[in-house]
Amino acid sequence: MVDGRSLTRRRAGARLWLSLTWLGLLCLAALFAPWVAPKDPLAQDLFLGRLPPFWVTGAEPGYYLGTDSLGRDVLSRIIHGGRVALMVALIAGVATCLLGATLGLLAGFLRGWVDMLVSRFIDIWMAFPPVLFSILLIAVMGPGLWSIILAIVVIDWTRFARVIRAEAMAQGAMDYVASARVAGRGRLGTMVREILPNVLPTVVVLLTLEMGIAVIVEAILSFVNLSISTDDPTWGGMIAEGRTSIHQAWWVLVFPLITLFLTVLAFSQLGEGLKDRFDPVLR
Amino acid sequence: MSFLDIRGLSVRLKKGPALLRRVSLQVQAAEVRGLVGESGAGKSMIGKAVLGILPPSVEVSEGEIFLDGVDLLRMAPSERRRKIGAVAALIPQDPLTALNPSHRIGPQITDRLVDILGWTRARAEARALELLAEVQIPDPARVMRSYPHELSGGMRQRILIASAFAAEPKLIVADEPTTALDVTVQKQILRLIAGMQARHGTALLFVTHDLGVVSKVCQKLSVLYSGLVVEDTSVAEFFTAPRHPYSAALLAATPKYTDPLAGLNPVPDAVIDAVRAEVAAFDRMRHG
Numbered sequence: 001m002v003d004g005r006s007l008t009r010r011r012a013g014a015r016l017w018l019s020l021t022w023l024g025l026l027c028l029a030a031l032f033a034p035w036v037a038p039k040d041p042l043a044q045d046l047f048l049g050r051l052p053p054f055w056v057t058g059a060e061p062g063y064y065l066g067t068d069s070l071g072r073d074v075l076s077r078i079i080h081g082g083r084v085a086l087m088v089a090l091i092a093g094v095a096t097c098l099l100g101a102t103l104g105l106l107a108g109f110l111r112g113w114v115d116m117l118v119s120r121f122i123d124i125w126m127a128f129p130p131v132l133f134s135i136l137l138i139a140v141m142g143p144g145l146w147s148i149i150l151a152i153v154v155i156d157w158t159r160f161a162r163v164i165r166a167e168a169m170a171q172g173a174m175d176y177v178a179s180a181r182v183a184g185r186g187r188l189g190t191m192v193r194e195i196l197p198n199v200l201p202t203v204v205v206l207l208t209l210e211m212g213i214a215v216i217v218e219a220i221l222s223f224v225n226l227s228i229s230t231d232d233p234t235w236g237g238m239i240a241e242g243r244t245s246i247h248q249a250w251w252v253l254v255f256p257l258i259t260l261f262l263t264v265l266a267f268s269q270l271g272e273g274l275k276d277r278f279d280p281v282l283r
Numbered sequence: 284m285s286f287l288d289i290r291g292l293s294v295r296l297k298k299g300p301a302l303l304r305r306v307s308l309q310v311q312a313a314e315v316r317g318l319v320g321e322s323g324a325g326k327s328m329i330g331k332a333v334l335g336i337l338p339p340s341v342e343v344s345e346g347e348i349f350l351d352g353v354d355l356l357r358m359a360p361s362e363r364r365r366k367i368g369a370v371a372a373l374i375p376q377d378p379l380t381a382l383n384p385s386h387r388i389g390p391q392i393t394d395r396l397v398d399i400l401g402w403t404r405a406r407a408e409a410r411a412l413e414l415l416a417e418v419q420i421p422d423p424a425r426v427m428r429s430y431p432h433e434l435s436g437g438m439r440q441r442i443l444i445a446s447a448f449a450a451e452p453k454l455i456v457a458d459e460p461t462t463a464l465d466v467t468v469q470k471q472i473l474r475l476i477a478g479m480q481a482r483h484g485t486a487l488l489f490v491t492h493d494l495g496v497v498s499k500v501c502q503k504l505s506v507l508y509s510g511l512v513v514e515d516t517s518v519a520e521f522f523t524a525p526r527h528p529y530s531a532a533l534l535a536a537t538p539k540y541t542d543p544l545a546g547l548n549p550v551p552d553a554v555i556d557a558v559r560a561e562v563a564a565f566d567r568m569r570h571g
Contacts, residue, residue: 111339175381176391179446182334183395184368186361193394197385 016273019266026263030082037076038062041233045071050249066251068241074252077233078259084145084227084234085263088218092152093211099153100160101203107161108168109191118165122158130155134217138226145228148221152214160206167199201279208271212264219260235260284352285309286486287333287454292346294328294337294510302328302341303510304565310503312453315480315487317497317518319533320507326490327376328510330456333488335360335367351453368399372447374457374476378439378464382431389427392446400450407449414445418475437468441475448479454486461496473499494537498522506530509562529558 029036039062048071051060059066065074107118134151141147171177172195180190215235221227222236235256242253287310294303303325310316318326331337333348335355348355351370355363375381383391392414393407402410408427415423418441431439440460447455457476461469477500480487489501497504497518504521506514506529514527525531532550 174383175375175377176383178331178334178336179373179375179381179443180395181336181364182367182371182373183450184364184399185395186364189398194383198383200385 013273013277015269016277019269019273022262022266023270026082027086029079030086033080033083037073037079038064039073039076041072041076041080042231043072047071050245050252052249053251053255065255066249068238068252069245069249072233074238074255077238078235078256081233081235081238081256082259084232085215085218085260087145088148088152089211089214089263089267092149092156092214092217093207095149095153096156096210096214097160097203097207100157101164101199101206103157104161104164105168105191105195105199108165109172109195110187111169111172115165118161122161125158131220134221135224135226138221143226143228148218148227151221152217156210156213159210160203163202163206164199167202168195171195171198201275204278205271205275208267208274212267215260215264215267284349286312286351287488288347288349289329289333290347290349292329292332292348293344294325294332294341295344297340297342301344301510301566303332304562304569305346306505306507306510306512308505308512308515310454310486310488312486313480313484314503315477315489315501316503316505317501318488318490318505318507319492319494319497321492323509324507325510326492326507327458329507330373330458330488330490333367333454334371334373334456335363336373369450370452371454371456372450372452374443374447374455374460376459376462378436378443381443382439384431386430387427388429388431388434388442392427392442392449396450410449411445414449415442417448417479418442418445420445436464437472440464440468440472444472444476444479448483448485451483452485454488455480456488456490458490459492461493462491476500494534506533508558511562511565513558513561527558528554 045067048060048063048067049069051063051067051071052058053066053074054061054064056066063073063075065078067073068077103118107115134155137151137154138147141150168191177190177194180194185193218227218234219236219239222234223240225237225240227234227236238256239253239260242249242256246253289306289308291305291307292303293301293305295301306325306329308316308329318329320326328337328341332343333350333355337343343356346356350366353366355366358366382388389408389411392411393404396402396407396410397404411427412423415426420426420438420441426434426438426442434442444460460476461472464472473496476487479485480500487500489497491497501518504514504516504518505512506521506527508529514521514525514530516526516530521530522534525534529550532554535548536550538547
């Protein structure tokens with residue numbers, strides 16, 4: 001007899017472990033990129049241009065995923081590109097989360113003028129077209145890692161603020177909040193002790209989604225050449241370069257794209273997996 | 284002076300209609316007062332006003348609430364909160380939303396004693412175990428480590444009762460504590476509350492719409508209609524000789540289990556019209 005619950009439980013676990021494995025490998029590779037990468041990601045060799053990946057005839061040993069039109073090793077560039085991608089994901093994701101979730105929590109629990117202010121701010125903010133807004137921002141600030149991070153934070157905090165505000169409002173109406181108030185807990189104490197733990201699972205899911213989104217945004221901005229300096233390899237930049245030679249050397253485009261796809265997928269699955277695992281109500 | 288003394292309390296929606304109309308009532312130490320009335324009559328609103336948890340859309344427009352000799356409405360909010368927390372507690376209506384799903388039962392009872400009243404953790408835990416045993420929870424130590432969703436509704440209501448009595452409050456507001464429970468569990472919970480009240484000598488403000496409950500638990504009774512206290516009496520008197528026609532009609536409307544074929548006697552339209560006229564007359568008098 002197979003118990004249905006144990007089945008879903010195992011799937012949730014697999015989701016968590018698979019995504020953690022992929023992200024862990026990526027993190028290690030990015031952290032130790034100079035030692036892990038088989039070649040120098042910037043070294044050009046025009047004689048070794050557009051080498052195919054190792055299993056295709058004509059491949060050169062040592063260049064596992066082939067080379068681009070300038071003879072740079074695709075695998076090494078993906079590994080080094082991971083540094084930028086993960087840094088943006090981590091810093092931008094956490095900063096966006098902190099800003100948005102805090103404002104949402106305050107607005108949803110305290111209500112009154114705080115809520116008015118935050119909600120109007122969100123409404124106005126969301127009326128700006130985000131892509132134009134970020135391009136404008138980077139055009140003003142100049143391209144660079146911190147410009148991208150700032151652009152992501154400035155654009156995406158509303159995603160957190162809206163969702164967390166609604167959650168905090170729903171939790172605030174529960175009787176246990178009234179009990180805590182009667183017992184003598186202050187407003188901030190009630191917010192931190194009673195409301196925060198109950199919105200935390202949602203915050204975690206949003207955070208991991210946001211990290212995935214940050215990776216995509218960084219790739220998009222690299223694609224349109226608004227990311228960090230053009231020398232450093234980025235996944236978006238590689239995809240942009242690969243696009244021009246897709247018929248001669250598909251691997252230059254496809255491998256960064258697969259990496260990007262798997263990473264974003266891993267981030268979203270990590271959030272779901274964590275939620276399944278640690279939310280006491282679902283558990 | 285009574286332990287709880289509400290004098291001429293009016294509550295209304297901000298810039299809107301009145302919800303309570305000059306409500307006055309007293310609860311003596313160790314006394315149980317019932318608050319009955321239809322849905323929307325303002326029963327719960329009185330309890331919320333006493334405990335300082337009125338919704339933000341509502342305001343007190345006049346009146347005084349003396350709790351343990353001090354007027355709550357004239358105190359600074361933080362001071363009021365401390366006073367209420369020290370002498371009063373709440374048994375909420377719905378046990379399913381009254382425990383925080385993210386915390387284990389133990390800390391939910393003990394944290395408040397430790398953080399707000401300054402008890403030591405050991406003393407708070409001993410107290411919680413003792414009270415959980417008193418509300419007849421089997422294996423209190425295990426329940427302390429459980430999350431709320433692992434327990435049944437009746438168990439959770441018992442825990443809430445234990446939690447309400449934890450700091451030895453002088454007054455407990457019970458806001459329809461049995462409404463969300465099965466009829467079979469209701470009776471046990473009711474007996475439990477009455478027993479705890481008697482043993483601890485706590486005053487109780489018991490909000491309910493069930494006159495059967497009133498007859499079992501309460502000594503005094505306030506009957507509300509549309510925020511107006513239409514009758515303030517002892518329970519014995521209410522059941523033998525209700526003075527107000529609305530009270531008499533409410534009493535007559537209670538289904539008789541001894542004669543199930545008798546059918547229901549809804550409150551007659553004439554009585555409703557009369558009590559509405561009373562409310563209207565009150566409002567006219569107030570606005571000249």
